[in-house]
Amino acid sequence: MDELKPQPDQLISFDVVVDGDHHATVSIDGELDMSGVDPLAARVDEVLGNGVTSLTVDVGGVRFADSSAIALWVRWASAVDRFELREPPPLLLRVIDAMGLAEKLGATT
């Protein structure tokens, strides 16, 4: 269990759980942009370095994601064997679709 509460000047909170052999679930809430992705990226890089090869990213609580956030997910998708972006809200799914990344990110509703 590893949790970070939203900082006063940040709009994001996330939770990274290694919940199986080589599998981790990342839950993200809030608005994710360039100013807030670094702690998330650092934490997930840590579990990827520890042998996680399968990643589920739950973005059901994400209200906004800019291209930096989407780039981060694409980098994760390229780094693991199996990647799933779970429950992207419609607004987010539309952006991912417009970028031609729905298949790459395994984005399913």
Add this chain to the structure above:
Amino acid sequence: MFWLPVATLIVGLLVTGALALVSHSQFVSNEKRLLALRVRDADAAVAGALSGIQTPLVSAAELADSTHGNMAKFKALATPLVGAAGSGRPYNSLSLWRVNSLASGPVAVQGAPPILAAQPSEAASFLAAAARSPKLSVIGLLKVPAPRLGYAFANPGTTGGYVVYAENALPANRHSRLQSTSAFAGLDYALYLGRQQTPATLLVSNVRHLPLASPSHAETVPFGNNTLTLAMSSRAPLGGALPRDLPWIIGVLGTVLSIAAAALTLRLTQRRRAAEQLAERLEVIASENERLYAEQRGIAQTLQHAMLPASLPQIRGMQASARYEAGEQGVDVGGDWYDVIDLDGRRLLLVVGDVSGRGLRAATTMASLRYAIRAYAAQDDGPPEILNKISRLVDITECGQLATVLCAMVDTEQRRLTVTSAGHLPPLLISDGAGQFVDTEVGLPIGVEASASYRSTTMTVPSSATVVAFTDGLVERRGESLDEGLERLRETATRHHVGLPELLETLVTELVNGRSEDDIAIVGVRWTS
């Protein structure tokens, strides 16, 4: 910074002093008033005692007159009235004198011989005066070793010619604890004969060392043809201990409170001073930050514009225009760019791209992609080939970046538009007051996969058509669907029938109203023939 606490202390002490003084003067005046009341009470008690002295003398004088000096009857009357000091009888000595022969001494004596008789001439003049006086005559025999007080009375209404004379010894050393009556309780007193308060006229006092302690109060009481003066002072405050101690209590408490208030004021003053200093320093830091921010933003914008085309190519039958708007948070160089490349004098290649992230890393990736596209375009590669080739230049697993790129090739003479998208938003095609987004297959953004393949869509456009390509900053808003932003762009673009540069300016102004978070690159071409 010390004036305020010092002023607080001074004001506090002044108020304390004033209160203590008022309280003390209240106490003093109250004590005076109470003492005067007590002295009047005591006076009344003395006056009562004096009548006990006068009345038997009057009776004896009347008896002597009416019996023509009958000795047996005088003795019978005098015996119960006379006794030694401390016997409780009114007199120590009682004697009867004939007015016509005063010089020959008393005709009868009961008790101790009167010491007045030892000085015949003085006795004669005193008793002669007493015989003429309707009042009791009083004489102080105070200069002798055992001082006495003498009283004489002659009945003025008769012609019998007798004077009755009595003497009382004063207490030893004229000191007496005396009268435990309530009128004297708690008080020191001194009783004088006459109006003068001198040792020579002192009759009795309960203190050994006169004068009485201050404050004292004196009242006179008539005593026959003479006067007694009763002076008194109180041993303890008559109004109780609290009024006496109140000035001290006020003084001590007020001083403590004043010091505490001054200390508190000093502390608050120091804190305020510290807060002011901190605020001043923060203000300096804030203005310095603001200056640095403006400077950095200026540098970023300069660099940004340096990496964008200085001018756009002009070819016959085609107008091209572009704008770049830095976002609100634009202290860093952004990753958006546009380009218009003249391919062969009749075809132009429009490019719009967006590298994820900001700063120098995004800017250098943007610059390398922009110049790579120019290079491949110069080799006469079509848009799909160009995108395929540049997809090898960026690898997201290495640099964490990806880029969306739109390449649109426009043919002036054949009015053809060929669009290829690497994860980028489609261009808007406007003609005859109607607008539509070009429906084309969207390939992967650059950086996701090396050697990604791309397909292009080609269409023929009406004359005077306009193509506008843009980055997402123009249409994206937090909490809003991308489609709403696209529709707002389409609606705005078809509502304004103006020149191309004005159209782009209008789009930027109306759609983001100068408050875009993100950078915006927008480029457009219009067929003019």
